[in-house]
Amino acid sequence: xxxxxxxxxxxxxxxxxxxxxxxxxxxxxxxSNIVAEVGVALGYDVKKAEVHGMSQRGGSVVSQVRWGxxxxxxxxxxxxxxxxxxFEKLEALRALHYLRPGGQLIVDPHAIPPVTVTSxxxxxxxxxxxxxxxxxxxxxxxxxxxxxxxxxxxxxxAANVVLLGAFSALLGHAPDQWLDxxxxxxxxxxMELNERAFRRGRELIQTERE
Amino acid sequence: MKRLLSGNEAVAHGAWEAGVSVAAGYPGxxxxxILETFARFPHVYAEWAPNEKVALDVAIGxxxxxxxxxxxxxxxxxxxxxxxxxxxxxxGTEAGLVIVSADDPSMxxxxxxxxxxxxxxxxxIPCLEPADSQDAxxxxxxxxxxxxxxxxxxxxxxxxxICHTSTPVEVDARRQEHPPLIDxxxxxxxxxxxxxxxxxxxxxxIEHRLEDLAAFAESFAFNRVEMRDRALGIITGGxxxxxxxxxxxxxxxxxxxxxxxxxxxxxxxxxxRVDRLIVLEELDPFIEDQVRLMGVTLWPEQVAYPxxxxxxxxxxxxxxxxVRQSAQAAGLLPDAGDAEEAGASATAASPQxxxxxxxxxxxxxxxxxxxxxxxxxxxxxxxxxxxxxxLKVPVNGDIGCYTLGVVPPLSAIHTxxxxxxxxGVAHGAAVAGDKERHVAxxxxxxxxxxxxxxxxxxxxxxxxxxxxxxxxxxTAMTGHQANxxxxxxxxGQETTEIEIEPLVRALGIDQVVTIDAYEVEAIEKTLKQWxxxxxxAVLIAKxxxxxxxxxxxxxxxxxxxxxxxxxxxICFRIGCPAILKSDQLDPKYHRPLAEIDPLLCTGCEICAxxxxxxxxxxxxxxxxxxxxx
Numbered sequence: 092x093x094x095x096x097x098x099x100x101x102x103x104x105x106x107x108x109x110x111x112x113x114x115x116x117x118x119x120x121x122x123s124n125i126v127a128e129v130g131v132a133l134g135y136d137v138k139k140a141e142v143h144g145m146s147q148r149g150g151s152v153v154s155q156v157r158w159g160x161x162x163x164x165x166x167x168x169x170x171x172x173x174x175x176x177x178f179e180k181l182e183a184l185r186a187l188h189y190l191r192p193g194g195q196l197i198v199d200p201h202a203i204p205p206v207t208v209t210s211x212x213x214x215x216x217x218x219x220x221x222x223x224x225x226x227x228x229x230x231x232x233x234x235x236x237x238x239x240x241x242x243x244x245x246x247x248x249a250a251n252v253v254l255l256g257a258f259s260a261l262l263g264h265a266p267d268q269w270l271d272x273x274x275x276x277x278x279x280x281x282m283e284l285n286e287r288a289f290r291r292g293r294e295l296i297q298t299e300r301e
Numbered sequence: 302m303k304r305l306l307s308g309n310e311a312v313a314h315g316a317w318e319a320g321v322s323v324a325a326g327y328p329g330x331x332x333x334x335i336l337e338t339f340a341r342f343p344h345v346y347a348e349w350a351p352n353e354k355v356a357l358d359v360a361i362g363x364x365x366x367x368x369x370x371x372x373x374x375x376x377x378x379x380x381x382x383x384x385x386x387x388x389x390x391x392x393g394t395e396a397g398l399v400i401v402s403a404d405d406p407s408m409x410x411x412x413x414x415x416x417x418x419x420x421x422x423x424x425x426i427p428c429l430e431p432a433d434s435q436d437a438x439x440x441x442x443x444x445x446x447x448x449x450x451x452x453x454x455x456x457x458x459x460x461x462x463i464c465h466t467s468t469p470v471e472v473d474a475r476r477q478e479h480p481p482l483i484d485x486x487x488x489x490x491x492x493x494x495x496x497x498x499x500x501x502x503x504x505x506x507i508e509h510r511l512e513d514l515a516a517f518a519e520s521f522a523f524n525r526v527e528m529r530d531r532a533l534g535i536i537t538g539g540x541x542x543x544x545x546x547x548x549x550x551x552x553x554x555x556x557x558x559x560x561x562x563x564x565x566x567x568x569x570x571x572x573x574r575v576d577r578l579i580v581l582e583e584l585d586p587f588i589e590d591q592v593r594l595m596g597v598t599l600w601p602e603q604v605a606y607p608x609x610x611x612x613x614x615x616x617x618x619x620x621x622x623x624v625r626q627s628a629q630a631a632g633l634l635p636d637a638g639d640a641e642e643a644g645a646s647a648t649a650a651s652p653q654x655x656x657x658x659x660x661x662x663x664x665x666x667x668x669x670x671x672x673x674x675x676x677x678x679x680x681x682x683x684x685x686x687x688x689x690x691x692l693k694v695p696v697n698g699d700i701g702c703y704t705l706g707v708v709p710p711l712s713a714i715h716t717x718x719x720x721x722x723x724x725g726v727a728h729g730a731a732v733a734g735d736k737e738r739h740v741a742x743x744x745x746x747x748x749x750x751x752x753x754x755x756x757x758x759x760x761x762x763x764x765x766x767x768x769x770x771x772x773x774x775x776t777a778m779t780g781h782q783a784n785x786x787x788x789x790x791x792x793g794q795e796t797t798e799i800e801i802e803p804l805v806r807a808l809g810i811d812q813v814v815t816i817d818a819y820e821v822e823a824i825e826k827t828l829k830q831w832x833x834x835x836x837x838a839v840l841i842a843k844x845x846x847x848x849x850x851x852x853x854x855x856x857x858x859x860x861x862x863x864x865x866x867x868x869x870x871i872c873f874r875i876g877c878p879a880i881l882k883s884d885q886l887d888p889k890y891h892r893p894l895a896e897i898d899p900l901l902c903t904g905c906e907i908c909a910x911x912x913x914x915x916x917x918x919x920x921x922x923x924x925x926x927x928x929x930x
Contacts, residue, residue, distance in 0.1 A: 114672065127467060131305050138433075139305070139467040142409045143330055143780070149878055150674040163546040165466040168621040185669055205672035209881045210710065210873060211893075213670035247900075 106136075106159025108167045109258075112186040113178030114203045115149050118251040121276065122176070123154035125255060128272045129264075130158035140165035149206070151182055174261070176254050178237065179203050180221055187228055195231045197257050199250060201238040233257060233296065240291050246281075249288035256292025266293060306470045308463040311434035312401060313338035314472055315441025316371045319397070320479025322346060323363035325356035327750065328779035329375030330410035331464035332403035336373050337782075340791045344476075349782055349791045352720070352750040353378035357385040357400065361454075364394035365493065367483035369445055376404040376417045377719060381751070383420070386454070390424035391503045392493050393452035393510075396482045397445035403459045406583050406618035410778075412700065412719060414616065416585035421456040421561045425511045428456045428561040429523070430539040434468040440523060440558055449482070451510055451517070458560070460583065462540045462618065515562040523558025526571055533633070534575025536568065536588055541581045544624045548634075563591050572597050579612060579633070583619050586610035601631070676705045678879040679847030679856070679903030681818035682771050685742070686713040687875045687911065688825045692832070695730070695737050699723040699752075701744040702778045703771050710876045714742065721751025724759060724768055731764035738832055741768045745801065746776040746784040753808070759837045760809035767831055771818065772801055772843040781849065805839045812836060818844035821910050847903050857904035857920045861895045865916035868892025872908040872917065880908055 109126055113119035120141060127139035135158040142153070155167050167189060175190045176197045177183030183198040190196060200218075207213040216224075225232050235257045237250030252273065259269045270286060277285050306314065312335045316324060324347045326336045340347035350356035353374040360372035374382060379402050389398065402417040421428035429444050431437035437459065444455040491499050518524060530551045537545045538557035545554055555571045557563070560582075572578050577600045580589040586609050593599060593609070604611045612631045613619060628634040676683050686706035689696050690713040698704055698714035699722060707714040716726055727741035743752045748770050759766045776782040783789045788798035805813050812831070816823050824842060831838045845852050861883075868887040872880050872895050883896035895916070897908075909917040 124467075127305055131303070131469060137305060137467070137469060140462060141465055142461065143333075143465055149672075149677060151672045162468075163543040164621045165462055165468075165540070165543065166620040168625070181669065181672070185672075204881070205670050206675050206876065206878050207670045207673070209878065210876070211882055215670060 104160060106157040106162045107174070108172045108191075109156040109158070109174045109176070110167060110172045110186055110189050111154045111156070111176045111178075112182040113152055113251070114182060114205075115152055117152070117178045117203075118248060119152040119154055119178060122178075122251040122255055123156055125269070125272050125276055126156045126258075128276070129259075129269055130156065132268050132272060133158070135159060136162045138162045138165040151185060153186060174258060176258060178251055178254065181205070181215065184216065184221060184224060187225065190228055193229050193231065195233070195261055196225060196229055197233045197235055197254050197261070198225070199237040199254060200234050201236070201250070233261070233299065235292060235295055237288075237292070241288055244284055244287050244291070246284055249281075249284050252285045252288040253292040256289035256294075257296045258292075259289075260293040260296035266290065302472055303469040304472045305467045306434045306438075306472070307334060307465055307467045308431065308434050308437045308459055309334035309403075309465070310338045310467075311431075311437040311470050312373075312441050312457065312459070313342070314470070315438035316399070316445075317342040317345065318438075318473055318476055319442045319445040320369050320477040321371050321397075321445070322368045322479065323360060324348075324371040324373065325350050325359040326373035326401075327351070327353045327356055327378055327381075328746075328776050328782040329353075329378050329403070330779055331405055331461045332373050332375045332378070332401060332459070333779045333782065334464075335401060335403075336791065339371070347791050349776075349784060351785060353382040354385055357382040357389070360398060360400070361385060361389045361394060364396045364398040365392075366486055367395045367481035369397040369479055370394075371399050371401065373401040374403070375411065376402055376415050377411060377413065378402075379417050379420055380415075381720065386420065387424055388495055389454045390426050391495055391500060391507060394448070394454065395487060396479075397448035398454045399441065399444045399448060399457055400454055401457045401459060403461075403464050404584070405461050407461070409461055412717070414584065416583075416587060417456070418458055418560055418587045419585065421458070422587075424454075425507050426453050426456055426561075427451075427514055427559055428458050429558055430458050430560050431463055431558070432539055432542040432556065433463070433466070434470045436523075436558070437463060438470055438472075443521075443523060443558075447517075451514055453507075453510055453514070458539070460540055460618070466540075511562055515565065518559050518562055518564035519566050521559050521564070523556075524564050524567060525556045525558070526567070527554045527556065528574065529553050531574060532576050534571055534578045535581050536571070536578065536592065537581040538588065539583060541583050541619055541624075544619055544621055545581045547621050548624045548628065557588065560588055561591075563588065563595075565595055568592060568595065568597060581613060581619075581624065584615065586615065673708060674705060675708060675876065675878055676702065676711075677847055678877055678901045679852070679905040681773050681842070681844035681847065681905070682706060683711070683875055683877065683905075684818060684821040684907045684910075685769060685771060685824060685842050686711040687907070688821060688828060689713040689740060689742070690874075691825070692828060694740050694832070695735070697723045697727040697730070697739060697741045699741075699743040699747050700778075701747055701771075701776075703742060703744055706742065708876065710874045720747055721755055723747075724752055724755035724766065727766045727768070728755070728759050728762070728764045731766050732762070738765055738767065740828075741766055743768065743770055744777075745770060745772040745774065745786050746782075748801065749785050749799070753804070756805065756810070756839070757808045764837060765835055766837055767828065768837070768839045770801055770805075770839065770841045772815075772841050773818070773846040774843075775846050775849060777846045777848070781846065801841050801843075805841070810837050810839050812838035813841070814839075815841040815843050818842040819905050819907060819910075821907055847905065852903070855904070856902075857923055858899035858902040859897055859904055859906065859909060859920070859923055860899075860918045861897055862916045862918070863894055865914050866894045866912075867914060867916075868894050869913065871911055871913060875907055875911060877908060879903075 237253035363370035727739035879901035
C-alpha cells in the first residue's frame, strides 16, 4: 500500500480551481463559459461543470471551472477553490466552504433577497455578520460593486463582466485575451458596454493595490 | 481543432460525424441539449416527439429503413420507452441504432434516482459509458459501429456530470458518408414481426449475441488498462474514472468504456496484476456485482446482502470529497484529518451515506436563508395554484415548472409521480369513492406526452375528475422546447399548431373552457361551479410563459399605493418573488405594507386582482400615471 495512500498528484501541478456563484438570471453561466474559454486560450486542459433544470428556477446557480495541465474531476472538492466569484453576497456565504482558507474571494455587495426572506420566514444576514464570516475563511475579500457599476454604464446585466475584469487583474493577466473571448460570446452591440465594464473591474483591483 | 464542448454537444457531434440521419427524443434534463445541438447540423432530420416511447419507435423505424438513428432521453424517459426498448433488443435493426440514457444521480432535476445500466443488462444490449466529452464523442461513433456489427441497439449511458461538463474535444468537420444500408425496406417477418413463434426463435439469438459481445469486449479499444502502482487496482467507468484519477493518482486502473457486457478475461488479468482490487462506480454496484459473480476477489471480500455495494455510497452522485472520505472510512486511505471539513460521514457499510451535495452544503454557525427554486415573477401558473390553495381541494400534480406549485405559500399540490400521472391518479381516487373531488393539474407538453390517454380514460370511464391543463405554449422547464402546441418543429419549420380544446372535446368531454391564466376571478368562479357538479370537466388555463420573448416585450412594473395598502398579506400569498414586505408599516395594524420590485415585476396583475383594497395598480393605470407625470 505504499503509494495508494498518497493523495498528492505526482504528475503535474494541481489545477487552478475557480467557482462562480449567483442567482438565476445574473449571467453566472455566461461568465463561467468565458472563464473556461480563456483557460483553453491559455493552453490549459479545462473542465467546466454546472447543473441545469429545476435547480435554476430563481434558485442558486453554481458553476465550477478548473484550469490545469491535466484536469480529472469536474467537481472541485470543498475547501479547494482558489478563486470564488460571487455575483450576490448571500451566495458568497453559501459557497464559502468551497474556498480554500486564504483563497481569493471576489464578491458583489449586491443583495437579492430570496423568497424565504421576502415572505418574512427568514432573515437576510446583515453586512457585519457577512464580513465576519468571510474574514474567518480568508483575508483576501475583494468587494466589487458590479451591479452598481454596470447600472452606471447603462445595463445592470454587465455586472458579471465587471467581476471578470477584477478576476483577470488578480490573476495578473493582460486584458486582451479576455476581451477576445468576451467578443466571441456577447452580441456586437453590447461589446462596448462589456469592455467598459471589464476595464472598470480591473481598475478596482489596481486601485486596491495602490 | 479542439473545442470546449459539453458532453451533450459532444454526443451530437459524434452522431453527426457517424452519419446519423434521423434523431428523435423528448426534452428532459440532463439530456435536452443533445438533440438541440444535433438539429442544427446540415443534412439531418431531428424531431421532438410527444414522448420518449414515440421517439424511440421513430428511431427504430429509421434504423429498420437502413439509416443510422439516434434516440435521446433522460433516465425516466427510458421507462416510458421501455416497451420499444425491449422489442428493439429482440429484432435488431438494419442500420445502427443508439439510445442515449442521460441519468441524473442526486436527482438535480428528477423524481427518482435509477441506474439505467440495469436496462441494458435487462435487454441484453451493450452499455457504453463516457468519462468526458471527448469520450462521449468517440463512444457515440463506436456505438454505431458496434450496433451494426452485432445487429443490436446500443445504450450510451450518460450522467449529469458528463452531460453538463464541458471539456476540450477534437472536432472533426467531416461526416462519414452513410447512404442507406439497404436498397429496399426489409420484408423479413421472422426478424421484424415479433409474434410468439418468431419471438421464441429470436430470444436464443440475442443470448448468443450477448456472448459474442462479451468476447468482443475483451478487445474493445475503450476498455483500457492503465498500469501504475500495483498495490491498488481500480475498475471504473464513466465520471467515476475522473474521481479515481483525482483521489488515487498512483493506482492502476481498468477503465471500462463498455460496462455491459464485461470483458471477463481482461478483468481477471487485471486482478492478477494488482495486490488489492476495488470497483469505483456511481449509484448501483453494477460492475461490482458482475465482477463478484465471476468469482474475482474484490476488496473488501465480504459484502452485506442486500446492499452489495462496498466502500462507496449507493445513493447520490459521487464527488472527490465523498470518494476520499469513503476510502478513508474503509481504510483504503489514511485519515487526513480533513474529513469533517468536507462534511461527509460516509462509511463502508452504510447503504445511504450522504445525499450528495446536501451535507456538503451549509455553513456551520451562520444560518443562511434558503434560495429554493420558485415560480418566476409573472408565471401564468401562479394564479391557478393560488385558487386551488384557497379552495382546499386535493390536487394531483405532474412534471414541469408547475410542480413548484407545491412550494409555500402556494402549497397546492399533494402528489407528483411521473409524466402524465396526474390525471390517472386523480381518476383512481375518484373511482375509489374518495369523498373530495380531485383536481389533476398538467402542463401542455406533459398533456401531449402521456396526459391524452389518461384523460381519454376519465372521459370513457366517466369519473368526477376536474383536469386543469396549464397551457403556457411551450416546454418551459427544460428551456422552451417546441411541442405539438407551439406551431414550430425542433428544426424551426412551421407546422400545425394543435389546439387543446377541440382535442379534449374529441376525447369525449363536453365540459371544457379555456380561460386566460391571469384571469384568476374567472378561474375561481368556474372551479367553484364545477365542484358542485358531477362528471369530467377540463379547464385550459392558457397564457404564454412569461420568459418567452413576445411576453418579455410586454413587461410593465406595477406599483403599490402605500395609502391604500393596509398590510393584509393576501398578495404575499401568491408567492411572487417581485412582491416584497416593505419597511413601512400600516399605521393602524402595524403590519408591513407590500412593495413591488420594479426590476422583477412583469405586470401580470395577479396580485392586483387578488388585492381586496385595490392598492395595486393595473397595467393601464401605471402607464396612465407615468404618462401624466
